[in-house]
Amino acid sequence: MPTISNKGHSMPESPIRKLVPHAEKAIKNGKHIYHLNIGQPDIKTPEIALQAVKDNDIDILAYSNSKGEESYRKKLVSYYHKNDINISIDDIIVTTGASEALYFLFSSIMDPNDEVIICEPFYANYIAFSIASGVNVVPAISKIEDNFSLPSIEAFEKLITKKTKAILICNPGNPTGYLYSKEEIQNLAVIAKTHDLFLIADEVYREFVYDGNTHYSILHEKGLDEHTIMIDSVSKRYSMCGARIGCLISKNKTIMQTVLKFAQARLSPPSYAQIACEAALDTPQSYFDDVAAEYVDRRNTLVEELQKIDNIKVAMPKGAFYCMVELPIKNSDNFAKWLLEDFDVNGETIMVAPAAGFYSTPSIGLNQIRIAYVLKKESLIKAVGILKEALKVYKD
Incomplete structure (x- = not known):
């Protein structure tokens, strides 16, 4: 049987997209998902x-x-x-x-x-x-x-x-x-x-x-x-x-x-x-000013809500729209799958990006996640609330 290349074997799955099948299954089971996993802005295109x-x-x-x-x-x-x-x-x-x-x-x-x-x-x-x-x-x-x-x-x-x-x-x-x-x-x-x-x-x-x-x-x-x-x-x-x-x-x-x-x-x-x-390229500067102000508001809301959770570390972003968070868990890949497959709060759960995929050094970042704050403030507050409840019951 013909075989694929070593390069093909070495190519990693996307840490952001590899959880999609689990998310699709969760949606089919009637769950609403707050997508914190991907940097897809909800800001309207000019x-x-x-x-x-x-x-x-x-x-x-x-x-x-x-x-x-x-x-x-x-x-x-x-x-x-x-x-x-x-x-x-x-x-x-x-x-x-x-x-x-x-x-x-x-x-x-x-x-x-x-x-x-x-x-x-x-x-x-x-x-x-x-x-x-x-x-x-x-x-x-x-x-x-x-x-x-x-x-x-x-x-x-x-x-x-x-x-x-x-x-x-x-x-x-x-x-x-x-x-x-x-x-x-x-x-x-x-x-x-x-x-x-x-x-x-x-x-x-x-x-x-x-x-x-x-x-x-x-x-x-x-x-x-x-x-x-x-x-x-x-x-x-x-x-x-x-x-x-x-x-x-x-x-x-x-x-x-x-x-x-x-x-x-x-x-x-x-x-x-x-x-x-x-x-x-003819988009007025006011568009960028408004977008930046919106992301600052979302960032501040996200960080404030995360800091209410015990035993986590939060990095303060100075730009972009991502936040790295260290959780009191052993493996964020397992945690992310569990959130989609086995956990919800009133039919709602969250999808996060496990951070190990952003490291090339083995065993680093295993207990970290990346959150993209591309949702409106109200949704971010709900999402962090779900994360807080999840951490209360999750067992590694």
Whole structure:
């Protein structure tokens, strides 16, 4: 019998999506589920983006440019200029989501068995991209006790070997909600320069920054043009997860020429989605101000309610819309399944993301969960109430 590849065996299940069959069964059994497990915003997509698709007069849905439509990239340049990121149209390649951008990048800058250092816990799909590219992830561990702040320069330098090619961060972070400070970004810049490494930043949550803080991009750093690559996406910014449009940005011409070859091999990013995304760039600032205010309100509500539960630890998010929580249990995978299969309060239960899937280090994060506060305040209060009752009766 033919067999699948070792790579296929190694590819992990999504810690977020693997519980879907259990959730479907719970729904069939009549339970209502509060979905705290996935970063799907309930904020409405800007009408201007949806209307642009409705109003188009395309009569042949042709291939787009492999780099992305020129008109869209020109408007992206203007968007980044407003954020003090000075780039040109040639520094952008539009991709099918940030996921494709990362896969193209890993394949462009690293060979099999090369190493990328990633601050842990991290977005679970980074592992999938590394396996698909044959790359090894080396975790730089951050801790809930430190609110998941950046490990020291010394901690990073201990991890660097001859095979190390890059450092990857998510800023603000998924799953932690941590926002890297200007000083922390500059510390990473020093490491990248000193050891001649690429510095990659996934900045898809740049609009979601709270408490008077500002987002400091790696592209704000001077003298790092050959080292830095930024990954971005419209999914969260405009609540357009289904558009599947992202981009890769770098002033390193060799990287861009190499990534383009991968982009040409997949032909082109989707045309209709680029139409919507180009129009979305005209979304007024008031939209983002309102969304940020809403998420701050939800975050504060969530954290306040969680802190009423005994024997848990809660990290305070500074950005994005995720919160990491450490529970008085042994295994959050088992707990998450039990919540869906065997527990409810008046016919209602919750779905959470077990945090072990956001770590590559074995045995770390087993008693943690990630909560996405993408529900309205009233729902968050109910959801935390269900969690509180569940912990009273759950047995490992």
